[in-house]
Amino acid sequence: MKTYFKTALVCATLAAFTTSCKAENKKEPIALNDTKTNHPEPNKQFIKVALLLDTSNSMDGLIDQAKAQLWDIVNELSYAKCGTSKPNLEIALYEYGNDRLNGNEGYIRQVLAFSDDLDDISKELFSLTTNGGEEYCGQVIQTSLNQLNWGKNADDLKLIFIAGNEPFTQGKVNYKDASANANEKDVTVNTIFCGNYNQGVSSHWKDGAQLTNGDYMAINQDKATVHIASPYDDAILILNKKLNKTYVAYGAKGSRKMALQAEQDMNASGYSKANAVKRTVSKSSHLYKNKSWDLVDAVEQEEVVIETINDDELPTELKGKSKSEIKAYVDAKSKERERIQNEITDLNAKRVAYISEQKSEQTNNLENAMTHAIKEQAKRKKYTWK
DSSP states (O other), X not given: OHHHHHHHHHHHHHHTOOSOOOOOOOOOOOOOOGGGTTSOOOOOOEEEEEEEEEOSTTOHHHHXXXXXXXXXXXXXXXXXXETTBOOEEEEEEEEESOTTSOGGXXXXXXXXXXXXXXXXXXXXXXXXXXXXXXXXXXXXXXXXXXXXXXXXXXXXXXXXXXXXXXOTTOSSXXXXXXXXXXXXXXXXXXXXXXXXXXXXXXXXXXXXXXXXXXXXXXXXXXXXXXXXXXXXXXXXXXXXXXXXXXXXBOTTTXXXXXXXXXXXXXXXXXXXXXXXXXXXXXXXXXXXXXXXXXXXXXXXXXXXOGGGOOGGGSOGGGTTOOHHHXXXXXXXXXXXXXXXXXXXXXXXXXXXXXXXXXXXXXXXXXXXXXXXXXXXXXXXXXXXXX
8 A cells, every 4th residue: 555655645746736837947057167067957946745644643554655655756756847847856744643742733743844855854754653642634734834935936836745544624723724825825735544535535634635626545554565576676776885885975964964875775675675776766866966965966066166165074085185186086976976877767667667567467446547647637737757
């Protein structure tokens, strides 16, 4: 059922598109150094996804699915195109309905504000635990609307996904009022009821989605994930180790964030080999960004100018080197990373085709219907899915 969770999120993400892609990149390039000349300008469009997860008792399966499906969601969204641009992705995370949280604040906690740091997102998901509590859907939606920076770009996709299993009407904040505020902010609310579909309808989860033209879904959060191994998995995981060696830690965050990258690799592999493979695929996409601590990304994304970087911010292997030597080193790592990422992409295409053949007779009809809906809705909204 973890597959249902991923498919439901991706399907509702695309179904929530309300405007055509029309934003253009207008940023003037800044002349930094030779390593920038072959890199495209970053685009300014964002897919913003806020995940509101019920962490009360009985929701262990839901949290488990979130951990398992993060990389599937990222990988699916990495294929989105708005015209000729690939939108950026930011994910925020809230937990609600947990007795350990402050009751005066509605048993709600912002775990992570909007972030494009996929390692941080993975870390926070793996830190979640469940405990009994009161689930106030209207209040957690309103809290996320108030606290998060949703922005005003009409081409941004602004999406809330709330998952739980108690009536949508609980709490002092009426979900209808929260939905009205979501519409004002151009935010689409998608609801995922953990249980029987009709029970979710009768407890107003469907209404909670329809008020913002979102999608309502019902899942069995306790059904186990089926992991299908492929002949390409081992090669992809070997490439992951090579990919990690292209990262050049710098500054105060460098060593800590590199350790976090390794820790999240371990979390993924500890969950399953297939999950580790999916994380590696995510790390090969444009959505995996580490400019705050990796010198290669920092130079490419104009976070750092090599000519002005201090020697004490550099890793041991670059201390005392000339600026031209540093540029050459970073450029070589950048080219090596691009080559490895392309190899991962090629192997993953073969992996996806193999898995598709293996599960063709086992695929749930609902999943088939959702996949078809994703493509049709994306086409109507002028988004493309490569």
